[in-house]
Amino acid sequence: MPERYVEAGEGMIVRRVVMRARDVVFFKGVVEASEGLAAVYAESGGDLRVATPVERVSELDAMLDDLCAELGALRVGD
Numbered sequence: 001m002p003e004r005y006v007e008a009g010e011g012m013i014v015r016r017v018v019m020r021a022r023d024v025v026f027f028k029g030v031v032e033a034s035e036g037l038a039a040v041y042a043e044s045g046g047d048l049r050v051a052t053p054v055e056r057v058s059e060l061d062a063m064l065d066d067l068c069a070e071l072g073a074l075r076v077g078d
Contacts, residue, residue, distance in 0.1 A: 013057045014049050015064060019073035021045040027067060034063065046073075
Protein backbone atom coordinates (compact mmCIF):
# COMPACT_ATOMS: atom_id res chain seq x y z
CA MET A 1 0.00 0.00 0.00
CA PRO A 2 1.49 3.41 -0.92
CA GLU A 3 2.32 5.82 1.87
CA ARG A 4 -0.11 8.74 2.27
CA TYR A 5 1.05 12.32 2.67
CA VAL A 6 -0.64 15.52 3.75
CA GLU A 7 -0.81 17.97 0.87
CA ALA A 8 1.08 21.06 1.96
CA GLY A 9 0.24 24.30 0.24
CA GLU A 10 2.76 26.61 -1.32
CA GLY A 11 5.12 28.01 1.31
CA MET A 12 4.46 25.13 3.73
CA ILE A 13 6.85 22.50 5.10
CA VAL A 14 5.66 19.12 6.44
CA ARG A 15 7.51 17.09 9.06
CA ARG A 16 6.68 13.47 9.94
CA VAL A 17 6.74 12.28 13.56
CA VAL A 18 6.02 8.76 14.84
CA MET A 19 5.08 8.22 18.49
CA ARG A 20 3.00 6.07 20.80
CA ALA A 21 -0.69 6.60 20.12
CA ARG A 22 -1.27 7.49 23.78
CA ASP A 23 1.00 10.56 23.41
CA VAL A 24 -0.78 12.08 20.39
CA VAL A 25 -3.31 14.22 22.31
CA PHE A 26 -0.58 15.76 24.48
CA PHE A 27 1.64 16.39 21.43
CA LYS A 28 -1.17 17.99 19.42
CA GLY A 29 -2.14 20.17 22.38
CA VAL A 30 1.37 21.53 22.80
CA VAL A 31 1.97 22.18 19.09
CA GLU A 32 -1.43 23.70 18.37
CA ALA A 33 -1.24 25.95 21.46
CA SER A 34 1.85 27.62 19.97
CA GLU A 35 0.04 30.52 18.26
CA GLY A 36 -0.15 29.38 14.67
CA LEU A 37 3.18 27.58 14.62
CA ALA A 38 1.84 24.42 13.00
CA ALA A 39 -1.09 22.12 12.34
CA VAL A 40 -0.97 18.43 13.22
CA TYR A 41 -2.56 15.74 11.04
CA ALA A 42 -2.85 12.13 12.20
CA GLU A 43 -2.27 9.54 9.48
CA SER A 44 -3.03 6.62 11.81
CA GLY A 45 -2.37 6.02 15.50
CA GLY A 46 0.88 7.79 16.31
CA ASP A 47 1.95 8.49 12.72
CA LEU A 48 1.65 12.27 12.40
CA ARG A 49 2.34 14.99 9.87
CA VAL A 50 3.09 18.49 11.16
CA ALA A 51 2.74 21.39 8.69
CA THR A 52 4.21 24.86 9.22
CA PRO A 53 4.89 27.95 7.12
CA VAL A 54 8.42 27.88 5.68
CA GLU A 55 9.41 30.99 7.65
CA ARG A 56 8.71 29.16 10.95
CA VAL A 57 10.36 25.83 10.15
CA SER A 58 13.38 26.38 12.43
CA GLU A 59 11.04 27.19 15.35
CA LEU A 60 9.02 24.03 14.64
CA ASP A 61 12.16 21.89 14.32
CA ALA A 62 13.40 23.07 17.72
CA MET A 63 10.02 22.28 19.30
CA LEU A 64 9.90 18.85 17.62
CA ASP A 65 13.40 18.05 18.89
CA ASP A 66 12.33 18.84 22.47
CA LEU A 67 8.98 17.04 22.27
CA CYS A 68 10.43 13.96 20.58
CA ALA A 69 13.12 13.68 23.26
CA GLU A 70 10.52 14.03 26.01
CA LEU A 71 8.06 11.54 24.50
CA GLY A 72 10.51 9.04 22.99
CA ALA A 73 9.12 9.86 19.53
CA LEU A 74 10.96 9.68 16.21
CA ARG A 75 11.28 12.26 13.46
CA VAL A 76 11.22 10.56 10.08
CA GLY A 77 12.59 11.76 6.74
CA ASP A 78 13.27 15.47 7.27
